[in-house]
Amino acid sequence: MKIAILGLPKSGKSTIFNSLTNKIDQKSNSFGIMKVPDNRVEALGELSSSIKTSFAELEIMDFESTQIFNDSSEFFSDEMINSLQEFDAILLIIRSFNDPSVPHPFGLVNPEKDLEHFLLEQRFRDIDMIEKRIEKIDSEKTTLNKKNKELAKIQSDLLISLKNEFENGISFEKINKNHEYKKIFQESFFLSSIPTTIVFNIDENYLDGKIINTHKNISQSWIYGKLEEELLLLDKKEAEEIRQDLKINDYSIQNLVNQVFKQNKIIHFLTTGEKDTKAWQIKSGSTAVESAQKIHSDISRGFIRAEVIHYSDLLKSGSFSEAKKKGILRTEGKDYIVKNGDVINFLFSV
Template identity: 30%
Template sequence: MALTIGIIGLPQSGKTTLFNSLTKAGAPIGGYATSTVQANLAVVQVPDTRVDALADIFQPQKKTYTTVEFVDVAGMGQASQAAKEKREGLSPEFLGHIRNADALAIVLRTFANDNVTHVYNTIDPNRDLDSLNAELAMTDLATVEKRIERTKKAAKSGDKKYVQEMEFLQRLQETLNELGLASDVEISAQDRVVTDELFLLTLKPRMYVLNTSEDMLGEANEVLAKIEKGEQVVPESLKGELKGIAQVALRARAEGAQVAAVSAKLEAELTELPEEEANEYLEALGLPQLGAERVIQVGYRLLNLITFLTAGEDEVRAWTVTRGAKAPEAAGKIHTDIEKGFIRAEVTHFNDFIECGSFAAATKKGVQRLEGRDYEIKDGDIAHFRFNKGK
């Protein structure tokens, strides 16, 4: 199943333009009401030069990349005043599109454009994030309060399980009522069973996608790189867009969230160019790759995912697993029977294989290893699993 990332943001933040640059789906751009059931969906291949390199060597009948599904929903912040006063949050139809997403990409506008009005009339990504968080918190609060009504009846029996659940739900309620995030609440293993059933939006891993103007993209990425390295950056010392960019990036670092800067308009335009021309333009801007690829990479880091590979004459394929996954679990991604009957894995790291040029040479050099059940798959491992077909 594809990794799913829900794209949310205020109206006119450029989120659908970003969706189009990520997916080349050509979705119509324009605001539509939050109450709509409309959403844009597309599955895209994850670019991986390792798959291409192995395909050049093996000349397989088929090569398969991992995939990411993007879901672009209506602009938030458009709930009626009556709904806001009742603290109802997002509509059930809206919620249905993103509640099963593995992560949220929250698009925050930093660019100014007199022809594209901002819902709050001024540009302030930090404020916009507060607004979006508030609406997500209200949505989660409604979900939690429904669960409280159900649990309250069960807790009257004195059953310890429901009494503990009630205590946890009340802590969640208190935090969300103050427009905090569910991720701010301490969650035990037992509590996790409850949250897994609630699909809380403010508990989902998140990335902040800063939609910048084209001429600020290079400087924006420099600021993000400094903050990621832990260098001191004072937002108030920066001018224009960079101040808001730094504020959000520092906030993301404190929260354990991820951040990426893109120019959605530029990205969408580049997707219309031949690949060679697009790469030349990116090079001129000092950018190594399209923002779409950076967003996908950030998503992988956010969810702690890695890629292992299988290679042969039939197929070269990339597979996604969670970092720390043991060899049998990785084998199960290919087929459950391989996991059940797992014996051992023949593992060669991609870099070693490319240096050797073949599995035979890798074996001779001693860089192809036989690994057992406790081996943790590494990003870039090329694995062949031996298993007992009888199991």
């Protein structure tokens, strides 16, 4: 899964990037890998005495924002829009902390205004792209025969209808449910189509309810960015104790990652054995044979059946053999819908 980190200069993008990727790197357009913490992998690794444990990974890009900004600046460059087509999700960092030594590009720190700036430009960019398509169709009408002119009018009318929905503030998620627009979405890239999580980068002065978010339909998270970056210098246990003492687990990196998974409908199944215990990312609703493809195409092609048990049931049983004796190790076919936390042993022939 590829995630783009966007935000205004001085919003704390690099701080969040460092916290996610567990490294200090202030370079522009930084790329990093996050190994997603997962207690299930650690527990199953111990159970199976695995030589290796492998966590699910996120590929993260911190996009450069060094240009001079003011109220009339464009957030998205054409180059950025082209690059974003390769990403599965966006983390939009909204500055929600006060620090006089770090001036805000618009002057005053105003999270609601910054968020509105981004959302409006995102929508206007999509509207502009639709208008260009309509103009192109109109410019080619004179060269078309009668039949193709009728088809062009149908397409143009559909684009006008889509443009009206964007202008009326209808969410992309809702618009996307209209199957009439399916071909348009397949042919063109819409910024609004990338699942976006709003990340309010807060400090110790933040109070619940302080930020008035009028966009309730957008995934959102709050994080103490600077504190999370500082906790990188401590060992895992000590850092977790500090989070618990400060009662900020709801504002942690782990909570942010969970929110991204929820927004993007991502779940994990697990495989375990003496060689390796590993977490695998899949889309919610994936079948057993589709999940097998994540491991290797040969397993998918030669799929026979899958032995499935939830990881908590496997831990209670102590081993696959004990789970089988108790009758809780199930046999499932290729159309089985994999659940989050399933431990799967695929049987296949080559």
